[in-house]
């Protein structure tokens with residue numbers, strides 16, 4: 001089995017592109033490849049850089065960086081499509097010589113009239129490339145069909161197909177031709193890509209046929225939508241892999257979520273490693289209906305992956321993410337409360353940088369009736385503690401609750417706001433223990449004098 005991922009480097013790697021890359025990776029690493037050849041498949045990375053204006057080195061670097069971050073490694077490439085220009089031109093010359101392609105001065109009108117005489121049922125587009133371009137000769141009759149591994153048999157009546165332009169007058173080839181020649185040359189056996197390419201497939205099949213070659217198998221993945229049912233885009237939050245990374249998602253969670261999206265599993269309930277996913281992944285299980293990408297579900301599954309990391313590893317990643325060091329103890333007491341790496345600093349940053357005061361919380365909680373009095377007693381008790389650990393802190397705080405007949409929150413919240421400046425923090429006992437007696441008492445004094 002030989003599969004490929006051929007991004008066009010005209011921008012960042014989007015979530016849809018990551019899904020295509022991942023599904024190809026899973027296919028190559030899964031049982032289908034194994035059953036076919038007794039070893040895993042080969043993933044080819046091809047950079048479709050024929051759009052000279054929009055393809056940039058920076059975009060290539062960005063895509064490669066995103067794939068590496070996701071751990072989606074490839075076996076061959078990156079192969080530059082533009083570097084294959086001589087081969088594309090040779091193949092084009094062959095088709096022209098064989099009569100499978102022709103130089104056409106016919107504009108779209110002429111082609112349309114010809115097609116209509118042969119029973120075509122829809123109109124044809126005129127394109128600026130038309131003048132002097134090379135067109136592929138589509139048979140007048142019959143159908144071009146293939147069995148899509150996701151969608152089943154798909155048929156396209158030839159009479160309804162324009163003779164596709166495969167090269168401009170200057171001999172530079174167009175997408176459908178270049179892709180088919182590259183897939184052929186690279187020995188690709190399975191083309192797995194987005195549904196937006198379905199209409200290209202018959203054209204590419206006709207190129208294979210004209211070249212006298214066996215085409216690969218095709219599988220088209222359903223559209224990716226946002227939770228509102230509209231095509232997934234920036235409006236729905238993160239749209240690129242880089243953005244997901246900046247928002248503190250773990251690559252293993254992103255892969256897990258995307259792998260299960262629209263493949264018949266509950267994406268927010270199933271927790272898999274890459275190897276387990278490759279073992280379970282089946283193209284036939286990919287749903288034909290659009291898949292909904294829901295960042296809330298990704299958050300949820302990210303929290304599961306985050307808590308599954310060994311504490312030292314989570315600390316290492318949080319240190320890389322925040323650019324700070326010495327986070328170990330604070331990570332330990334925060335891990336149950338965060339779902340992304342980005343959640344950590346807003347929750348626990350005060351342990352390092354001191355409170356970031358929320359004046360409204362201060363006024364409401366520390367200013368509540370009796371709160372200063374409670375804080376005063378908490379201060380006295382904590383200052384007198386012999387062993388300053390979480391269990392001892394808890395004992396003292398609960399003693400205040402009981403002695404005064406208060407609800408726990410009436411004691412814990414004023415203390416929380418005093419030490420964190422806000423109403424959120426990791427667990428209060430653990431946090432106070434970590435801050436230590438001296439800092440805790442000083443922070444309470446600060447709150448009391450505010």
Ligand code: GLU
Pocket residue numbers: 006007008048179192193194197
């Ligand atoms: N370069 C194309 C794209 O980014 C992919 C072409 C293909 O998969 O055949 O959409």
